[in-house]
Amino acid sequence: DTEVTQTPKHLVMGMTNKKSLKCEQHMGHRAMYWYKQKAKKPPELMFVYSYEKLSINESVPSRFSPECPNSSLLNLHLHALQPEDSALYLCASSRIRGLSEQFFGPGTRLTVL
């Protein structure tokens, strides 16, 4: 199984809502990542988890709150978002060392009204 799954596929939320994005992989990878991708741009790294611990936060606003409940799951909790946060949110996973190519999920298309 070389698949990373993400739910939901699409999400529309208001600026006062609280929602969560979910990501799952069963490749035994111990590194998981959240990226944000705006239209016609490359993905931008947001967070990195290693061995279920947050290792990198790329200065992301606190209205985005990541969580890694176990080695297969990664969540991104959203609260009080702004319209400019509308984007495709991609999850990825990789091995920790060696050839640590990242496998990406299909993404969640988020629209903030």
Add this chain to the structure above:
Amino acid sequence: GEDVEQSLFLSVREGDSSVINCTYTDSSSTYLYWYKQEPGAGLQLLTYIFSNMDMKQDQRLTVLLNKKDKHLSLRIADTQTGDSAIYFCAESDPLSGGSNYKLTFGKGTLLTVNP
């Protein structure tokens, strides 16, 4: 800092070869990757090359690496309409602590294949 440059557009006829070029600045990159992204989809890893290799071939894909010039290319032989997508090259840089790698992506090349 790290920087990866790509041309933004490439248009070819079906059956021709496509060559997508990329330049990077970080000479310490261990691996270089090519990802494909179709409209509305996530990124699909196409191939990678280790920094001590010059060339790698994988079916219709050929990757060439000129480490001296920091130039990477992806050749797609017999390009098909299904190859139409955005292609990102990416270099990997170790994050602090060395146990994770950050991918620095180019801006992506939109490949259009005309029938």
